Amino acid sequence: MDGAKAPAISDVWREVRARLKSEYGPAVFSAELARLRVVDNGPSAVILVAPTAFSKSWVEDHAGARIRALWASFDSARRMVEVLSDRDLATSAAPQAEEADEAEPARQDTAAHAGNVTAMPRDRSGRRSGERFTFDTFMVGPSNELAAVAAKSVINASPSPFNPAFFYGDYGVGKTHLLNAIAHSVELGGQRRKALYLTAEEFLSGFVSAMRARDTMAFKDRVRNVDVLLIDDVHFIAGKPKTEDEFLHTILALMADDRQVILASHSAPGDLPVCDPRLASLLRGGFACQMMKPDLDLRRKILDCKVAQAEKHYPDLDVPEAVRDFLAARITTSARELEGVLNNVIARTALMGRDVTLETVEEALRELAITGERKVTVDDIQRTVAQHFNVKVADIVSKRRNKAIVTPRHIAMYLAKTLTTRSLPDIGRRFGGRDHSTVIHAVKKVVTLIENDDAIAALIDQLVRELGG
The missing domain is CATH 3.30.300.180 (DnaA, N-terminal domain)
Structure with a gap:
């Protein structure tokens, strides 16, 4: 310090x-x-x-x-x-x-020089502790069936049929669960293989800490001395040249030894704002699998699984079939929000000694201001605006400043501010790691355009309707 x-x-x-x-x-x-x-x-x-x-x-x-x-x-x-x-x-x-x-000496060195790599409580594979994120609790339906099959196919395969494997999709569709399930299966398999799960933020902060300590070898040893490396939220690495370079060489080193690399992001490989063309080519050259939002049947299966997990903590918990059907039909945005609503229902019933009924569930939904309508995300906005202006999402979040890109970027930032609950810093991060002041400038710019240009005002209105906001 x-x-x-x-x-x-x-x-x-x-x-x-x-x-x-x-x-x-x-x-x-x-x-x-x-x-x-x-x-x-x-x-x-x-x-x-x-x-x-x-x-x-x-x-x-x-x-x-x-x-x-x-x-x-x-x-x-x-x-x-x-x-x-x-x-x-x-x-x-x-x-x-x-x-x-x-602990091994190399692991102790890593903790000293790259401690931020393992910020979350984890077991020795690096994955989240506990048994909640396994294939047993990963519910499968049409929206994620290919991802589940592909994930299981790489667990014991040597060499891997897919390398790197890249899973992408909106927030809350199960990417983190899937990666942790893979790590869990690898560690428990009969081939004595070692897996390491990290978020991109942990990879980034660990690498930066190692550079500041002028000892990157412990960091390299840790992330490269594994059979399966799993990195979540890869989009946070994109656009950071030094980290991209280390990330690229880490992937190449592992692949050269026929070791598996598995990545996850909310954006497809081709939509990531990657600076290094070598890394961009490598990511696009692997197996890419999109994970979609769960349909009604899958949401119900997920809900049943989460209720079963909750019953271990609350033995007297009783969630009637009618309530489960109601929640599965009502919460359509993501499995994560479905679980969040269930947790809040439990907090308002089981913890208070009340029965879980349709009335108590509707009361909880009102307090949470959840209507069941589709929630607009920053990803939705970026894709819609990019499609309208015939540019790529990667262009909108890039550092390019020509007018053909700046105008769509400003409009997308304005819509993100007005149609989502994301904070200004969060919006800035989702547009290529920009500062919150850049978002404020963009919003003011578009407000002025709306007030003075009827064509822009009509365009914004059209985009809002398309997004369902």
């Missing part, structure tokens, strides 16, 4: 809580996030403590990555954030000490 005094943990947590409340809304914040408390875990780490194991799982699945990103932005000490339940905290001291004694 160059001698600078680290901010107080309570001050950082206050800032993070305020942002979480703004981004997730008062209802979800009060039900799921307000009950977290922060515990000092030494100079390089903090622990967020959830009251129950169920609450811990919800936080990890729905807010874990965002909490860590916010914490990193407010905390100059770059402390790692771990989420535990009260029960975990009470029993974690001894097992952690044992694991530290057993």
